[in-house]
Amino acid sequence: MGRMRAAWPRSLAGQAIALQVLVIALIVAAGSTLALIDARRDGDAAAREQVVGIATSLADAPSTAAAIESGRATEVLQPVTETVRTHTDIAFITIMAPDRTRFTHTDPSQIGGAYLGTIEPALRGETFTETYTGTLGPSIRAVAPVRDSSGRIVGLVAAGILQKSLAERWRSQWPVIAAVGVGALAVSLVGVWGIRRRLLRQTRGLRPDELRVMYDHHDAILHSVSEGLIVLDRDGVALVNDEARRLLSLPAGDVDRSDLPEFLRSFAPGARDEVHVTDDRVLVVNRSPVPSAGRSSEVVTIRDRTELQGALGELNSLKVLTDSLRSQAHEAANKLHTIVTMVEMGRADEAVRFATAELELSQQLVDRLSTAVGEPALVALLLGKTAQADERGIELTVTEETHLPAGDGHALSGSEMVTVLGNLIDNAMDACDKTDPWVEVTVNQSDTRLLIRVADSGEGMDPKTFENAMRRGYSTKSGSDAEQHGLGLALVAQVVKRHGGQLTADVSYGSVVTVTVASA
Structure with missing residues (x-):
């Protein structure tokens, strides 16, 4: 624990930046993980659309029903399914009889065997998709019915993509996602470095406890000092203490420049021992510029000289x-x-x-x-x-x-x-x-x-x-x-x-x- 405290930054800017780097790293890691999950989900959805399209196209082709009815289904359809499979990069296209007998298959030795998988929805005239482990392994497949000219179901077409192939597809996106994540992290770190420099300049490298003590002392001095104190900048009144409110009869809460007497509404640092008369007081006013690299400001001190x-x-x-x-x-x-x-x-x-x-x-x-x-x-x-x-x-x-x-x-x-x-x-x-x-x-x-x-x-x-x-x-x-x-x-x-x-x-x-x- 002691080594961890020593390694943890001491200044407010350092602590803020360390927390930001940690948060950014977590966000980038979570984003990359979600991107991979989304890529896998999109790949599965695209695969389902692809196999449905192929199965439906073959099932709706009149030549498919004609080949099945002619008794020459394997001779006519096997070359067609292999050509389609080769050009579409899917795992298999199986055309079968309603009793599951295969007419075509990627492995010719499987022709004539029984199709493994669900076919009941297709026998009812539905086109559906499922994930099933067949002779080639786990796959996403679609099954569509083949109808003759009278609408009678004479066969079924099943098309599938192996999950192994899908995994290879979305894994190929890892380098791109990783590059994007690293790039985002690098850009974020550059921005964080710029923020760190600005915070160090504005807080002067002070620790949070030092800033808290400084604020407490600053607030105590403002309320206890016997002179009126006002800090003005180009935008208006930045600060006003209790004595200034009493001497100038200012309202509680935020003070606008229009609430000040006319002699304080202008921005004129450098005045020394000016005597001004209000409705009920004689006031001595000093105005000093505040050296700052940012916007101009001035400190106004007010002493009561009425008595x-x-x-x-x-x-x-x-x-x-x-x-x-x-x-x-x-x-x-x-x-x-x-x-x-x-x-x-x-x-x-x-x-x-x-x-x-x-x-x-x-x-x-x-x-x-x-x-x-x-x-x-x-x-x-x-x-x-x-x-x-x-x-x-x-x-x-x-x-x-x-x-x-x-x-x-x-x-x-x-x-x-x-x-x-x-x-x-x-x-x-x-x-x-x-x-x-x-x-x-x-x-x-x-x-x-x-x-x-x-x-x-x-x-x-x-x-x-x-x-x-x-x-x-x-x-x-x-x-x-x-x-x-x-x-x-x-x-x-x-x-x-x-x-x-x-x-x-x-x-x-x-x-x-x-x-x-x-x-x-």
Whole structure:
């Protein structure tokens, strides 16, 4: 048993080919045997047809009945039967009387003797065949009745072929059948060899147990990996794991290319760290080609950056506020030096007026926003953006229509409002007219809806550009800034769509972007 295991192929390709060779050899052997059996059966059938034809022809000839009735049957018919027998290569032709007395025979010494075999059906007027052992050995024979002009049976004709001769006939076909079988086996082995090479190339010579372990590990990794994983080829989706189904909201079972988001429907390997926005997520996508000698394919990995993007938005708002406070602290230091110098110069009254005027303007803005807006994060955002706009020479105005009551009954959460308003203000400050830069902000919560409107002095976007910006992110900037700010409007559209709101753009007194969300 150990030697047999050592001789048995180890690779999957080798085992498959060994089994195929064994099966093919059995099929060829069985086919050859069946061909020989069929040849023997066909030979017997042909022999029966031949002896029936000869016996019937001689029995139906008028000269046969005439010779029997004349009493000269042996003299007349023996030469005829021998001539026919010689030309047809059969064993014997015997013409006999109804009482079995032979008139003719291959062996002249048997003439006058009794015919050995069945004759009763022929005496009843039937032509029949049988296998019988006579004086020459086992034979297939046919017996036909001889009738005179009145229809009376006056004799019988028996014609036969020895089974030995038939065996020699079908045995002569063995070399042909063997040659065909060997040829079929050779062609099959050539095909099997080609299949073996292909299997070795595709399975890399691995054993079945190695392939099974590889599949088990592959399947375990696919289900446990924390990143979405999709394998695409020219025909569609070859593989998708559980995390990819969750991130892309894909159906269970087979996945078609049409089920994927639009940004994954094309075949474009090589993309690195692309950021895409779906209806409810921010995704980072990498696409790598798979080196293969066969058809082209690519591996797509997907990371969820939704929560990180929200945190980055809030962090950016705090950074803006921090930068504004730092700038204001620097400005306050300058103003403080001015005030101290004015006091030293003896102009105390002017110093007081200078100091209180600046304080009143700043405090008025803080008081108005704190009164009108009941969301602290949004107040901080507006103060920071106002200071940022002032540094950039942009006039940022919060309209008198702004009103956001305190409490939890808002259509959007505080972080969502920061995401929406912060991105809209950033886009507006980037897009406003440089010769007359201004931005106008309105946030209004009523009983039925939340309205966020940001207008700027820019030219605005045409409907097609606005649609592209909402779907994937769009920016007129270049470089890394474009990659960062290009997500702004798409993130806004994501929040609005999640709450069933509307995001519109028009150009009226400026470029106006409006968000409307129904109250809960």
